[in-house]
Amino acid sequence: MISSVNVYRNRLLLPMNRQTRVLVGLTLALLIALGWSATSGALGLSPWMVISGNASELSIQIWWQLRLPRLLLGVVVGAMLAGSGAAMQGLFRNPLADPTLLGLASGAGLFVALWIVLFQGSGAGSLYGQFAAGFLGALSVCVVIFAIARRQGGGSAAVMSLLLAGLAINTLAGAGGGVLAFIASDEQLRQLSLWGMGTLTNALWRTTSIALVLISVALWLLIRSARELDLLQLGEATAHAAGLDAVRLKWRIIVATSLGVGLCVALTGVIGFLGLLVPHCLRLWLGPGHRLLLPASMLGGALLLVVADTLARTLGAPAEIPVGLLTSLLGGPYFLYLLMRRNRAC
Amino acid sequence: MLTLHQAGLTTTPAISPLSGTLRPGELLAIVGPNGAGKSTLLSMLSGYRPCEKGQLRLDGKPLHEWPITELANRRALVAQQELPGFDWQTEELVSLGSNPSKALIAELLDDLDLTHLAKRSVLSLSGGERQRVMIARGACQLLSRRTPKARDGGLLLLDEPTSALDIGQQQRLMRQLRAWAAQHMMAIVGVLHDLNLAGTYADRIWLIHKGERIAHGRPQQVLTPETIADVYGAELQPPNSSTANSPFLALAP
Numbered sequence: 362m363i364s365s366v367n368v369y370r371n372r373l374l375l376p377m378n379r380q381t382r383v384l385v386g387l388t389l390a391l392l393i394a395l396g397w398s399a400t401s402g403a404l405g406l407s408p409w410m411v412i413s414g415n416a417s418e419l420s421i422q423i424w425w426q427l428r429l430p431r432l433l434l435g436v437v438v439g440a441m442l443a444g445s446g447a448a449m450q451g452l453f454r455n456p457l458a459d460p461t462l463l464g465l466a467s468g469a470g471l472f473v474a475l476w477i478v479l480f481q482g483s484g485a486g487s488l489y490g491q492f493a494a495g496f497l498g499a500l501s502v503c504v505v506i507f508a509i510a511r512r513q514g515g516g517s518a519a520v521m522s523l524l525l526a527g528l529a530i531n532t533l534a535g536a537g538g539g540v541l542a543f544i545a546s547d548e549q550l551r552q553l554s555l556w557g558m559g560t561l562t563n564a565l566w567r568t569t570s571i572a573l574v575l576i577s578v579a580l581w582l583l584i585r586s587a588r589e590l591d592l593l594q595l596g597e598a599t600a601h602a603a604g605l606d607a608v609r610l611k612w613r614i615i616v617a618t619s620l621g622v623g624l625c626v627a628l629t630g631v632i633g634f635l636g637l638l639v640p641h642c643l644r645l646w647l648g649p650g651h652r653l654l655l656p657a658s659m660l661g662g663a664l665l666l667v668v669a670d671t672l673a674r675t676l677g678a679p680a681e682i683p684v685g686l687l688t689s690l691l692g693g694p695y696f697l698y699l700l701m702r703r704n705r706a707c
Numbered sequence: 708m709l710t711l712h713q714a715g716l717t718t719t720p721a722i723s724p725l726s727g728t729l730r731p732g733e734l735l736a737i738v739g740p741n742g743a744g745k746s747t748l749l750s751m752l753s754g755y756r757p758c759e760k761g762q763l764r765l766d767g768k769p770l771h772e773w774p775i776t777e778l779a780n781r782r783a784l785v786a787q788q789e790l791p792g793f794d795w796q797t798e799e800l801v802s803l804g805s806n807p808s809k810a811l812i813a814e815l816l817d818d819l820d821l822t823h824l825a826k827r828s829v830l831s832l833s834g835g836e837r838q839r840v841m842i843a844r845g846a847c848q849l850l851s852r853r854t855p856k857a858r859d860g861g862l863l864l865l866d867e868p869t870s871a872l873d874i875g876q877q878q879r880l881m882r883q884l885r886a887w888a889a890q891h892m893m894a895i896v897g898v899l900h901d902l903n904l905a906g907t908y909a910d911r912i913w914l915i916h917k918g919e920r921i922a923h924g925r926p927q928q929v930l931t932p933e934t935i936a937d938v939y940g941a942e943l944q945p946p947n948s949s950t951a952n953s954p955f956l957a958l959a960p
Contacts (some may be wrong), residue, residue, distance in 0.1 A: 454792035528810055595844075596789040598755045602864070603804030603848055604779030649793030 441661020446636020464530030472498025495627030559685020579621030633690020860891030
């Protein structure tokens with residue numbers, strides 16, 4: 362499936378030191394990116410200035426209340442999108458699976474938009490409602506996709522119908538969003554467009570803290586599944602004989618991905634292609650073993666989103682480009698490239 | 708080791724109830740025409756499709772009462788070819804499902820003539836090479852997960868292990884299976900299409916037709932020209948006296 366660029370890559374059997382080396386390296390890169398992101402932007406405030414009290418009261422306030430939650434939100438959302446991409450690719454045994462491509466994100470988006478238009482309120486209740494709507498949207502798409510995958514069995518036909526199902530769901534969700542925008546009031550429309558573009562602008566402690574906790578749970582569930590995902594690559598019957606309870610694994614990953622991706626979408630709108638791009642590049646470098654690939658994808662996703670968000674904030678300052686646009690500009694062509702390479706290989 | 712007491716499947720594809728014992732150190736071949744239910748029977752033996760009639764017992768304990776991970780210490784399955792989705796290295800794929808020592812991996816790769824492919828991506832291998840990698844993985848699971856109290860080498864289930872092999876590799880594999888059975892006291896069950904291969908190397912043969920075991924026993928007892936003509940609808944040449952100790956079947960032109 363992936364052609365043989367690195368056939369002779371001299372990869373060792375995941376000795377601890379290599380795994381640690383890669384993860385520590387990625388963590389350092391993420392910290393550096395966070396430092397850079399924290400100091401760049403309209404404020405030009407460094408964490409050092411905040412700590413040393415060498416800045417005005419107001420800008421410190423802004424840094425704590427706006428910048429810091431935004432950084433943290435970028436980290437967890439990036440980690441979640443890329444981590445769920447890696448997990449879904451493992452689950453479907455196919456490198457083209459991704460929460461945006463398969464319609465999870467847009468399904469969650471449609472449910473959130475429905476929630477905003479039908480039950481619009483502006484208190485804290487609406488926030489939790491939005492989370493729940495995102496989760497339910499992602500979960501229902503997940504279940505539909507699994508029913509399709511199950512009916513089709515394995516093989517390339519199944520992959521094709523998965524991608525087509527994702528296309529249909531994306532189109533449907535887009536149309537549904539259009540209808541909702543049409544019937545929405547002006548106030549709702551403003552809320553919809555603020556939310557739906559795929560940005561980290563709305564990061565506040567109130568929302569970010571919830572996201573931190575729940576997404577961490579989802580990430581932990583995914584990381585715990587790494588060994589089982591490896592086994593699943595043998596095919597279901599063989600993996601069963603090697604000690605894998607595939608049903609439990611599937612449900613755990615469905616719930617974790619739906620929870621995490623649903624939350625991400627409820628908070629930031631659809632940020633596309635991270636789940637495709639990051640695991641795929643890392644797999645070329647690190648090999649397909651999930652014990653390394655999953656945590657590395659999470660760190661890599663966080664890194665990429667933090668960098669992209671900083672660029673989105675600063676490139677056209679004081680205006681802001683939605684970061685979802687940037688990642689789609691990066692990921693769309695990459696996806697096309699992957700498709701072309703696959704077709705050549707077949 | 709594994710005993711069947713009138714075990715069978717009632718939902719389609721169904722298997723008529725059958726009894727028997729799989730013994731350590733023995734190579735059993737399951738043969739039969741296309742669509743006879745050989746793979747279904749194998750997946751019942753592995754517990755992937757739980758038997759719906761009668762009982763299957765492993766070491767005296769009903770198969771469905773075994774925790775799935777403990778069961779994996781005692782039996783391994785090599786299903787028919789499925790292309791792995793990602794580019795695992797041969798070595799990595801062999802060690803999936805267990806935690807083998809480097810020595811064991813090296814030994815198994817050598818057994819199946821794979822040593823020169825150890826670092827290669829499995830997606831770049833030929834069908835026959837990949838098939839041998841998967842067989843090595845199955846053996847690796849049994850050998851490296853063998854518990855100290857186990858009295859035998861466990862049960863290795865193979866679904867058409869020779870389908871992509873050339874004639875030399877077929878011989879090498881069948882000899883190796885016999886060697887593993889003897890050396891580690893494994894019970895090996897292989898679904899085979901080639902009756903001559905089954906007749907030459909298997910200790911016993913089960914002949915399956917339309918979900919039912921219609922003959923079983925030593926190769927000479929099962930692979931008679933009359934039975935073959937009956938079950939497969941194939942016309943054979945008259946038996947030749949030069950192959951007295953194992954039956955050799957040749958198609959009539």
